[in-house]
Amino acid sequence: MNKSFELEYNEPKKSRLDAYLNTELDDMTRSQIQKLIKEKYILVNGESVAKTGIKIVSGDKITVNIPEEEPIKAVPEDIPIEVVYEDKDVLVVNKPQGMVVHPAAGHPDKTLVNAILYHCQINDDDVIRPGIVHRIDKDTSGLLMIAKNNLAKQSLMKQLKEKSNLREYLAIVHGNFKEKNGRINAPLGRSKFDRKKQAVVEDGRHAVTHFEVLEQFENYSLLKLKLETGRTHQIRVHMQYIGHPVAGDPLYGPKNTLKGQGQFLHAETLGFEHPRTHEWMQFSIEPPKIFQETLKQLRSKQ
Numbered sequence: 001m002n003k004s005f006e007l008e009y010n011e012p013k014k015s016r017l018d019a020y021l022n023t024e025l026d027d028m029t030r031s032q033i034q035k036l037i038k039e040k041y042i043l044v045n046g047e048s049v050a051k052t053g054i055k056i057v058s059g060d061k062i063t064v065n066i067p068e069e070e071p072i073k074a075v076p077e078d079i080p081i082e083v084v085y086e087d088k089d090v091l092v093v094n095k096p097q098g099m100v101v102h103p104a105a106g107h108p109d110k111t112l113v114n115a116i117l118y119h120c121q122i123n124d125d126d127v128i129r130p131g132i133v134h135r136i137d138k139d140t141s142g143l144l145m146i147a148k149n150n151l152a153k154q155s156l157m158k159q160l161k162e163k164s165n166l167r168e169y170l171a172i173v174h175g176n177f178k179e180k181n182g183r184i185n186a187p188l189g190r191s192k193f194d195r196k197k198q199a200v201v202e203d204g205r206h207a208v209t210h211f212e213v214l215e216q217f218e219n220y221s222l223l224k225l226k227l228e229t230g231r232t233h234q235i236r237v238h239m240q241y242i243g244h245p246v247a248g249d250p251l252y253g254p255k256n257t258l259k260g261q262g263q264f265l266h267a268e269t270l271g272f273e274h275p276r277t278h279e280w281m282q283f284s285i286e287p288p289k290i291f292q293e294t295l296k297q298l299r300s301k302q
Helices: 016-025 030-038 112-119 150-162 234-243 289-300
Strands: 005-010 042-044 061-066 082-086 090-095 141-147 168-172 181-185 186-190 198-200 208-216 220-227 265-273 278-284
Touching: 005 150, 016 030, 016 042, 016 061, 016 112, 030 061, 082 141, 082 278, 090 150, 090 278, 141 150, 141 234, 150 220, 150 265, 198 234, 220 234
Parallel strands: 141 265
Antiparallel strands: 005 061, 042 061, 082 090, 090 141, 168 220, 168 265, 181 208, 186 198, 208 220, 265 278
């Protein structure tokens, strides 16, 4: 069943229809709103409109019809993945840059989950995120642990909650440092100015990132970062917050940055207690080729 409601525009100045709806519909992106307008789900004074940039004036009544979304379900797809470790309980993979972890609106397939379901059996009732206990962003590369059954999922999620596992990243960031290491303790939540972004906000969730400066170049630095908590975009937002955004970051970094395939951020090391044997497991993986080549170029300019 479609969701439908009506809004009335009461501002003295004219406004673009899509811009106005972007401020009113908190759970939708501007591109999703524009898609609704183009598909004639939005009416102005009872009539459908063809253009997203149409101007509305005070007194206009806007009817918003939101069609029911088809349920998303992850299905196996024959997509190559790099398996670092596997047994009957856990799977550790090296996720490449450009791959989304699990299906969602806008990314219904070709995700890491689709690849994993083809590779092996995951016994999990979650049809969208089977086996997923933590995530890394689409353009962040590196190690992820996957639970193959409920025993493993409960154990790995408990370790994440208790902060007893190990997650270390490599990042190339803007600028140089006077200190050799540091701790960033700043709460994170949704940005009040851009819903696609996270930000340091007073009433946000507790978030702590530790960093160590490994190398410094002209205008850039190589860091090792350790997550104490695992909030959405945590490293990217924390580094922006202290004035050292991750190089190549299209969301939180400057436009004048290193050329790559998104942010230069790599989940290098992963450690956890095995859910069944209780043995400590630890894995490390080199960053992708573009990351290594960029480091060589920065070193050559020293």
